[in-house]
Amino acid sequence: MAEYVFILGSNWLLSIAELLVYVRNRGYEAVVTDHSRHVVVLDFTQKMTLEEIMDMQGSLGGCYKIGRVIQTYNIILPTNAYPTNGKPDREALEIINSCTWLPDLWQRPRGRKIKFGVSTYPIFDGKAPIQYRRFTRGLDDTIKKKLLQQGARKADYFAYDEPDKRRAKRVNLALWPKTIAQNNLLTPPNAEIIAAFTGNNLYIARTMVIYDSVLQQYRDESRPYISKEISTSPKVCRTLLNLAGARPGDTVLDPFCGTGTLLMEAAMLGMKCIGIDIDGDQVQGTKANLTWFGRDIGQQIHFDVFRGDARNLTNLVNKQVDAVAFEPSLGPVSRNRPTAEEAEVIIEELTELYRDSLTQIAQVLRPDGRVAMTMPVLVSKSGPVPMDIREMIKGTGLGVYRMLPAEMIKSLSNDDERMYITPEREMLPERKMGQIVQRQLIALEK
Numbered sequence: 001m002a003e004y005v006f007i008l009g010s011n012w013l014l015s016i017a018e019l020l021v022y023v024r025n026r027g028y029e030a031v032v033t034d035h036s037r038h039v040v041v042l043d044f045t046q047k048m049t050l051e052e053i054m055d056m057q058g059s060l061g062g063c064y065k066i067g068r069v070i071q072t073y074n075i076i077l078p079t080n081a082y083p084t085n086g087k088p089d090r091e092a093l094e095i096i097n098s099c100t101w102l103p104d105l106w107q108r109p110r111g112r113k114i115k116f117g118v119s120t121y122p123i124f125d126g127k128a129p130i131q132y133r134r135f136t137r138g139l140d141d142t143i144k145k146k147l148l149q150q151g152a153r154k155a156d157y158f159a160y161d162e163p164d165k166r167r168a169k170r171v172n173l174a175l176w177p178k179t180i181a182q183n184n185l186l187t188p189p190n191a192e193i194i195a196a197f198t199g200n201n202l203y204i205a206r207t208m209v210i211y212d213s214v215l216q217q218y219r220d221e222s223r224p225y226i227s228k229e230i231s232t233s234p235k236v237c238r239t240l241l242n243l244a245g246a247r248p249g250d251t252v253l254d255p256f257c258g259t260g261t262l263l264m265e266a267a268m269l270g271m272k273c274i275g276i277d278i279d280g281d282q283v284q285g286t287k288a289n290l291t292w293f294g295r296d297i298g299q300q301i302h303f304d305v306f307r308g309d310a311r312n313l314t315n316l317v318n319k320q321v322d323a324v325a326f327e328p329s330l331g332p333v334s335r336n337r338p339t340a341e342e343a344e345v346i347i348e349e350l351t352e353l354y355r356d357s358l359t360q361i362a363q364v365l366r367p368d369g370r371v372a373m374t375m376p377v378l379v380s381k382s383g384p385v386p387m388d389i390r391e392m393i394k395g396t397g398l399g400v401y402r403m404l405p406a407e408m409i410k411s412l413s414n415d416d417e418r419m420y421i422t423p424e425r426e427m428l429p430e431r432k433m434g435q436i437v438q439r440q441l442i443a444l445e446k
């Protein structure tokens, strides 16, 4: 058994679902033993190789870092050592500061110049019984002292980065992947140490891989055709590909391909691409993006992109595809909230468009294949108007695929209801506060 900690994207539940679907797709055996709103701990029956972990990080849309757990403390210990109220318990402090896991990271620090950093992930944002900032600084100082005592020539730590500008109120005690990459913190003897808190435990882990934010940003911004209005984020595209069970070598269909973000992600993961869009400009854009990407990586990309209607796709696609993933049009772009009646009309029209498209999709999808897509929730003047899944899939030959199987999650309920996981839920939200059209993700199977 080997435990790994995964640092989740901002949509924690969707990130967990994606990870579990990925684990099943690849035939690994693992269960969730613990989670918070920032991390999930998975126990694998086998130790993973670095290559497998790198592959996992490279494929997942909702994961920032993966680390191997090297020590687990009961949560009572850090709560007593760094209490928000009351005095620190000396005994608890001593146990944490003894860092018995240190030899796991540095067997022979003597004479070496070491750069490191502790990244702390609280259980959730907001008031907490633990002083996370003091804990992080305390651990950084202790590790430095110990390394110097053990003969290291130099030991410097990187303290946590600036908070995310988009979420200024959220406390950030973690190093950004960019900082880690720029300072080579993953190259021994350097190291990043993850301190992940859950309702039960504090996990100390050594970071093995991180999200390549620089490369991702370069690809997203340098591609020749971009349309901020319609483009789906590359991360959501990756999540959709995983939920659809797409694997390297597979043929993936995006019947609403727009600017081709999802197909670019698929190509990056070694998949063959088929794209359809009703708008000729988007078709040209997708082709330009995929051609550019092929040149950029110096490899030939297999793609077919057609102009056409997803409701008629069997006329265009005459071969079986392994997976279908897409973000369809989610309704008219508007700055003002529609009335409930207007929203209902839009939802009805979209339900019909999706149902007709899914009926065609089911015909080209391989028998054990899956579909993953986004669906809108329109925020009307009187509140959200969601889409009825049953209406959408009626007569399509597709059923709902469960993304959060209970048998894989030991930490379903938690002391705090903000962290409950409901395995029977069919859709997972991808919400951005304040948007008129909010999204849900769903996976379907034949």
Ligand SMILES: C[S@@+](CC[C@H](N)C(=O)[O-])C[C@H]1O[C@@H](n2cnc3c(N)ncnc32)[C@H](O)[C@@H]1O
Pocket: 230, 231, 232, 233, 255, 256, 257, 258, 259, 260, 261, 262, 276, 277, 278, 279, 282, 308, 309, 310, 311, 326, 327, 328, 329, 330, 353
């Ligand atoms: C939300 S966008 C897709 C964005 C895309 N994932 C990207 O990252 O650029 C939806 C796309 O569906 C296309 N579309 C709308 N109705 C369609 C239909 N009936 N068949 C095929 N494409 C359609 C639109 O032209 C638009 O490009």
